[in-house]
Amino acid sequence: MLSLRAFTTTKDLHVAGGIRQPMRSDGTSSLRDWLRSDLSASEVPWLAASVTTLFQSGPPGSKITVAVVGDGFGPQDQEAYNTAVDRLLTNGVFAQDFFEANKAAFNIVRVNLVSLESGVGTKTYGADGNLIRQYDRDTALGAYYNGDWAHLWVEDGPSTDARLTSALSELVPEHQLKLVVLNNPGGGGRGGNWRATVPLGIGWPTLAHEFGHAMGRLGDEYHDRDETYGDTEPTEPNLTTNTDRETLKWGWIVGGETPMPTGGDNYTPPKPSWWKDNQDVGLFEGGHGSYRFGVYRPVLECRMNSNDPRFCPVCASVMEGVTAKHLAAAPLSEGDGTGYVRLVVRLEQGVLRVLEARELDGPFVQPGLVTQGFAHEVRIGDRRVALGSLPDAGVSRGFSEIGTDGPREHVVHRPDAFDFVVRVASAELRGADLSELTVDLVSVGAGRGDALGEGPLREDPALEVTPIASLADLSVADLPTSLRRIVAPE
Numbered sequence: 001m002l003s004l005r006a007f008t009t010t011k012d013l014h015v016a017g018g019i020r021q022p023m024r025s026d027g028t029s030s031l032r033d034w035l036r037s038d039l040s041a042s043e044v045p046w047l048a049a050s051v052t053t054l055f056q057s058g059p060p061g062s063k064i065t066v067a068v069v070g071d072g073f074g075p076q077d078q079e080a081y082n083t084a085v086d087r088l089l090t091n092g093v094f095a096q097d098f099f100e101a102n103k104a105a106f107n108i109v110r111v112n113l114v115s116l117e118s119g120v121g122t123k124t125y126g127a128d129g130n131l132i133r134q135y136d137r138d139t140a141l142g143a144y145y146n147g148d149w150a151h152l153w154v155e156d157g158p159s160t161d162a163r164l165t166s167a168l169s170e171l172v173p174e175h176q177l178k179l180v181v182l183n184n185p186g187g188g189g190r191g192g193n194w195r196a197t198v199p200l201g202i203g204w205p206t207l208a209h210e211f212g213h214a215m216g217r218l219g220d221e222y223h224d225r226d227e228t229y230g231d232t233e234p235t236e237p238n239l240t241t242n243t244d245r246e247t248l249k250w251g252w253i254v255g256g257e258t259p260m261p262t263g264g265d266n267y268t269p270p271k272p273s274w275w276k277d278n279q280d281v282g283l284f285e286g287g288h289g290s291y292r293f294g295v296y297r298p299v300l301e302c303r304m305n306s307n308d309p310r311f312c313p314v315c316a317s318v319m320e321g322v323t324a325k326h327l328a329a330a331p332l333s334e335g336d337g338t339g340y341v342r343l344v345v346r347l348e349q350g351v352l353r354v355l356e357a358r359e360l361d362g363p364f365v366q367p368g369l370v371t372q373g374f375a376h377e378v379r380i381g382d383r384r385v386a387l388g389s390l391p392d393a394g395v396s397r398g399f400s401e402i403g404t405d406g407p408r409e410h411v412v413h414r415p416d417a418f419d420f421v422v423r424v425a426s427a428e429l430r431g432a433d434l435s436e437l438t439v440d441l442v443s444v445g446a447g448r449g450d451a452l453g454e455g456p457l458r459e460d461p462a463l464e465v466t467p468i469a470s471l472a473d474l475s476v477a478d479l480p481t482s483l484r485r486i487v488a489p490e
């Protein structure tokens with residue numbers, strides 16, 4: 001339910017203060033007055049919207065673009081929002097260790113949506129899990145804070161996801177990683193499918209841990225219960241049940257003198273004087289959230305264990321694999337015909353459907369590897385034209401709780417359907433023979449995601465791959481109008 005109100009211009013934001021002039025290669029401002037395309041002007045659920053590029057390392061198609069959006073920030077709260085974004089991202093995650101060193105792989109874009117009311121709605125759940133109180137606020141995205149570990153701390157309202165999708169596809173169409181900041185002082189947060197939602201009460205280390213899940217599908221290295229892991233080998237690259245030095249996933253980085261296993265929460269026998277708990281790698285028992293026994297992690301103290309330390313060498317190498325191709329400097333030229341098409345594809349009840357397509361300016365960098373989790377591939381005939389990883393698609397994960405009894409693990413919720421983004425160079429799609437085009441969604445387990453052959457991903461011998469869904473035998477009539485215009489221009 002959207003109430004009627006007038007759309008105002010970004011001048012309001014200037015009055016509120018805090019808008020930095022964005023950088024663009026052509027010298028124009030990216031601060032855009034903007035109206036949602038799918039709603040009439042009187043139905044826009046925010047007072048004003050503007051976009052500020054906080055950091056641009058290269059053309060959008062060649063970088064991982066992080067889009068941050070606020071909810072529940074009224075006209076008087078814009079400076080506070082900008083300060084929070086600065087604290088969490090610009091001078092938080094991206095001013096530290098891995099993310100600072102790899103900043104050249106990212107662009108960071110801040111979206112200011114001015115809400116009518118200040119603060120987001122709240123929900124309160126009773127001990128039995130039932131909703132006992134709800135306060136609504138008329139905010140840009142209509143999200144809620146519930147402050148409840150079992151309910152993943154924050155939750156969307158009925159139209160939050162649609163409003164976010166609509167806003168970002170207009171304002172930051174090149175986005176990959178989404179961060180939603182709620183105007184509520186509480187802690188916690190949730191993440192999954194390249195999106196994190198956080199209130200104001202968290203620090204950047206928590207967010208950095210969540211980005212480890214989102215980008216690298218790193219597993220949790222914490223281990224808060226006296227339980228024994230009894231499942232098969234974890235697919236996460238930083239967890240294992242294997243104690244054999246020769247075949248260990250991260251055996252390449254373990255010193256020959258290091259005992260296997262190396263201990264639990266302490267190096268056993270007494271550790272060498274030079275041992276660094278965060279950077280020296282062995283085989284330490286405990287991990288995967290709940291298990292003190294039967295599963296192993298690489299170091300005593302990693303960011304995936306307790307947020308504050310940096311990524312251990314094993315986790316860092318996985319994350320570096322994700323950013324590597326995006327690090328190279330690319331010219332900030334636009335409109336040179338090397339653009340790409342951004343497709344939004346939905347998996348629902350085992351069926352893939354292309355929801356929308358949009359053509360964006362190049363240059364464009366296609367990822368060359370996949371990580372564990374979901375991955376997609378687009379082929380035309382026997383050529384691979386798109387590849388991408390969706391490490392944490394299909395889950396929504398509440399942040400772990402630090403309490404008197406130690407951390408409580410992530411609560412995981414599995415949505416029935418999820419959307420993902422596929423990027424294909426425009427030149428590949430223009431005039432393509434649709435009968436030769438296939439889109440595959442697969443689940444990737446163990447293997448060498450950086451050693452792919454030329455053949456179809458679902459048959460690649462370097463990886464354990466389980467097919468999830470395929471889209472083939474397409475005709476022009478199956479495509480959304482936006483994609484028809486690109487594939488078969490009139």
Ligand SMILES: [Zn+2]
Nearest residue numbers: 238302312315
């Ligand atoms: Zn680690």
